[in-house]
Amino acid sequence: MSTYSIGIDLGTTNSAVSYFKLAEAEARGSAQTMLAIPQITSVGTVEEKLLLPSFLYLPNDQEFPAGSLALPWDKKRKDGVVGEFARSHGSKVPMRLVASAKSWLCHAGVDRLSAILPWQAPEDVRRVSPLDAAARYLAHLREAWDHQFKEDALAKQDVVLTVPASFDAAARDLTLKAAQQAGLPNITLIEEPQAAFYAWIEQMGEGFRKQVKPGDVVLVVDVGGGTTDFSLIAVTSKDGDVALTRVAVGDHILLGGDNMDLALAHTVNQRLAAEGKKLDPWQFSALTFACRQAKENMFADAKLKKSPLVVPGRSSSLVGGTIKAELSRDELTRVLTDGFFPKSAVTDLPQIARRTGLAQMALPYAQDAGVTRHLAAFLTRQARAMATARDAPVKVEGKTFVHPTAVLFNGGAFKATPLKDRVSEVLNDWLAADGGQPAKELEGAELDLAVARGAAYYGWVRHGHGLRIRGGTARAYYVGVETAMPAVPGMEPPVKALCVAPFGMEEGTHADVPPQEFGLVVGEHTRFRFFASSLRRDDRVGTMLEDVVGNDELEEVAPIETTLPAKAGNEGKLVPVNLQAVVTEIGTLELRCLEKGGPGKWKLELNVRMKE
Secondary structure: OOOEEEEEEEOOOEEEEEEEEOOOOOOOOOOOOEOOEEEEEEOOEEEEEOOEEOOEEOOOOOOOOOOOOOEOOEOOOOOOEEOHHHHHHHOOOHHHEEOOHHHHHOOOOOOOOOOOEOOOOOOOOOOEOHHHHHHHHHHHHHHHHHHHOOOOOHHHOEEEEEEOOOOOHHHHHHHHHHHHHOOOOOEEEEEHHHHHHHHHHHHHHHHHHHHOOOOOEEEEEEEOOOOEEEEEEEEEEEOOEEEEEEEEEOOOEOOOHHHHHHHHHHHHHHHHHHOOOOOOHHHHHHHHHHHHHHHHHHHHOOOOOEEEEEEOOOOOOOOOOOEEEEEEHHHHHHHHHHHHOOOOOOOOOOOOOOOOOOOOOOOOOOOOOOHHHHHHHHHHHHHHHHHHOOOOOOOOOOOOOOOOOEEEEEOHHHHOHHHHHHHHHHHHHHHHHOOOOOOEEEOOOOOOOHHHHHHHHHHHHOOOOOOOEEOOOOOEEEEEEEOOOOOEOOEOOOEEEEEEEOOOOOOOEEEEOOOOOEEEEOOOEEEEEEEEEOOOOOOOOOOEEOOOOOOOOOEEEEEEEEEOOOOOOOOOOEEEEEEEEEEOOOOEEEEEEEEOOOOOEEEEEEEOOOOO
């Protein structure tokens, strides 16, 4: 039986663990129940820190003395370093550093189960898959917990793991697989913006009811190390009490602190190039890390006007080849505040840059760095969707975009007060121009720790305490159905989209797709296509969209490729089936195919958890 509710924030840049005794009758309030995580900080040195940097360094066999990478629970470790030392030492040897594994985990353009990281590392460098890297971080957290709580192994506790609200179904499924690989078989997922909101509720206690009231719409803006997430939470009344419903989440936007560090590095690099100092890729990676440290230092201390940057040389004389520069406060403000949070109108939507015929494979970063323009797109698209919905959760009549009444900021980027101020300024300008009232800021918990704390609090809520955010699936889900048509040279049959899980379908429920003539291919390798929509709120189970081509309300998610078992002689044949969709308690969508007039049963599983 579980003693604790454990919240794990598996972040792009940092990870953290918070815990909550399930026997507690009251919330923790301001008590800081965070796990102190032992990690190597320099060769032969282990320190405890509240944050575990999400970096993995893969040394060669002779790089460090025997035992110098030992951890309290593993004296002989030598196959990799996770945490603070991995980040700092890896900045000097970037070809052996695995970074942004969480972003790679959601990159559908690569094989996330193959050993591809460090990306573009030399052939002699050992590599790992994005799944393995995520599992290594989670395994380190499990080992750190088990070392301190020997009687309450983490694998036996209620563990709530956070994911970006915009993570697609495949990325969620891979996150669960990483947890299982790390020895954590019983996991519940929660969206990071919701976890941040839970942390705010816990921090405020019963006083939160004075901060938000029925009719309010809370916008959660979450800019972390790798992603930008938007969520809308509606405050309503149910049976005379306050109720909370997550009514919308944004699309996946690979835009965050990593992009900001790169932008700063490019700015400094241009200045160095003008001085005749040319950096190679290795040195540019070191400059990027130095810019990250300078950014964090200046945002932590408003009095700092500049911060030194040191890039190791590549000459035989390491000291003599060192390149020195500095990052000024003016550059920091101009590049980050104006570059990533520009003043814009709500009609200014993200720009898509023209691509060349060939592009180097890498992370699919957002082509437009303007977070405020992505926010405008989110609010205006959701207003259009809600305006045509039968039961709109938020009133949008006569409005150009959804009008938030309150804003909760989350993510390490907003440790910088100027960035928060800019978002509030731009949003309130939009509201004023559209006849609305200013949105107030909800003062959040410590930004680096809020998501982990909120996840642990949510685990406590699941045991019957506190107030739970409702919402069901944040997208409608569809399966692709091939249209029957005569063979035409050079033309593939059109693909229709059949709704199998409507927007807001609750966990633990099932729906029978109205009987239609469906044939299931069995006994040979088959590819099932799936689609999702955050805008089509009125589609019901069985709704058929005639053609997926050109439908900008649909987003194709990762397909399922499998071979369904068949009886002898049935291989490759179409078996008539009825369909039934089930959203399980842990947030997976099961599409069950039941043979008409026969005993055949087949199941396809797609992870769709968006709520918790």
